[in-house]
Amino acid sequence: MFKLGAERKPLDTEQDLASAPTFSRLENAANNRDLYRLAQAFVEQFVASYAKPPKMIVLDMDHSEDQTHGQQELAFYNHHYQSHCYLPLFLFEGLSGKFITAALRPGKRPKGAENAMILKRVLKRLRQHWPETRILLRGDAHFANVELMQLALDDPYTDFLFGLTGNSRLKKLAEPHLERTRRLHDTRCHNARLAEQEPPQRSRTFHEIDYQARSWPQNFRTVLKAEVMGLGDNPRFVVTSLKDPAPEMLYTELYCARGQDENFIKMMKNDLASDRTSDCRFAANHMRLFFSCAAYVLHQALRTELLQGTELSRAQPSTVIIKLFKLAVRVAQYKDRIKLHLPSSCPVEALLHTITERLYRLPRPSPNTS
Structure with a gap:
């Protein structure tokens, strides 16, 4: 093959x-x-x-x-x-x-x-x-x-x-927002208990904070995800040169x-x-x-160009390899042609026929193409 x-x-x-x-x-x-x-x-x-x-x-x-x-x-x-x-x-x-x-x-x-x-x-x-x-x-x-x-x-x-590693300055700026999120989380948990429902696992809010590191050439937009969970606070920061969108959409x-x-x-x-x-x-x-990078490029082209609309349109390389390539095939060579005989119970026979037809219709590069 x-x-x-x-x-x-x-x-x-x-x-x-x-x-x-x-x-x-x-x-x-x-x-x-x-x-x-x-x-x-x-x-x-x-x-x-x-x-x-x-x-x-x-x-x-x-x-x-x-x-x-x-x-x-x-x-x-x-x-x-x-x-x-x-x-x-x-x-x-x-x-x-x-x-x-x-x-x-x-x-x-x-x-x-x-x-x-x-x-x-x-x-x-x-x-x-x-x-x-x-x-x-x-x-x-x-x-x-x-x-x-x-x-x-x-x-x-x-x-x-880019994501931004937290430091003492960022944590200090984030503390007021985290405090409000803690109160929000406590209120939501209290309301859930009154309604005999499962309390929320986390609460989070999104904010812009005024921060600039000394090494930065200028002030950039810094967004805070103020998240409070049952195990404690989980603040996260990102920095960007984008003016839009809103902080929550920018992060999530x-x-x-x-x-x-x-x-x-x-x-x-x-x-x-x-x-x-x-x-x-x-x-x-x-x-x-x-x-390996070249193999990924081939897989991406195969999946997006030939497998669209099939069961493997979103498949990972290992799935494509197992279902399309690791097959038992008998190769018969004649003077004017070569035949590939699939097993009579091949589960992907129809899919292979579809891919073969699509490959056949693809334009072939000219012999002089580098």
Whole structure:
């Protein structure tokens, strides 16, 4: 089947595919320039996935723990995760789930300058194609640094929305709002007991507070989620350059939606083995990460282009792999054709026919296309 995908005859032993040692040599042959060009190629394919410039995209960024178990280059101990690991950076488009690019990193916590260096290159490539598309940079609290904020300020069509780590100053500003929320929670619990109903598990209100860190180039909008639960207070903060919408919608609809980015990363790790970074060389492990990224791009295209309207339109990669690829098939090669015989009780036979017809109708690239 892999030979068919490579347009070779499946039973022709003179056209065998690459062996595991050949792939190992390929992984270890990659240098820094190759990896940089591959990272750019992922950005270019992301741009090419749009027929016309979008009005807005959300650039979700997040790091993920990639545990190492050996003497891999640049694998460091990270106290937050309490493991020796890499800490790769993943960039996804938050509205569609499309993959933009990734960078394998050492296991240490990234600084703002490093994040800004990577994002600046990505934004430069995007702006070459989409000069007026609105771009929202979105991430959790360790992206709330002055370098990324300034990167957004330098572009009139770019905004940011980051989580913000609480400190003594923020907690002091939040205390009056938390006190009112505590009274609201107590009242709601009292009313529920009088009505012999289950008391609410939490109460929360949303507010804007006047706060500016010393390192910030200017005053930015800071939003507080004042949440009170049975176990205690749970204040949360976000900072943004957006003027709209209202605080509650900004937090619940815009910021909390970044949690979907973590699901995309889980697909990459659990289903597509992006954490298979067991080579001793850092560049080879980066190449392995890019193999998984390419698999995610193929899965996203398959799901959005060919599986729309089917039972797998929202399926994760592992489900697609099990139902469509891990099938028993008998390959029969003739002089003028190749037939694939499915089992008589194949449960996804109709789905395979649908996908095959859709694939057949797709325009094929010309031989001169690079």
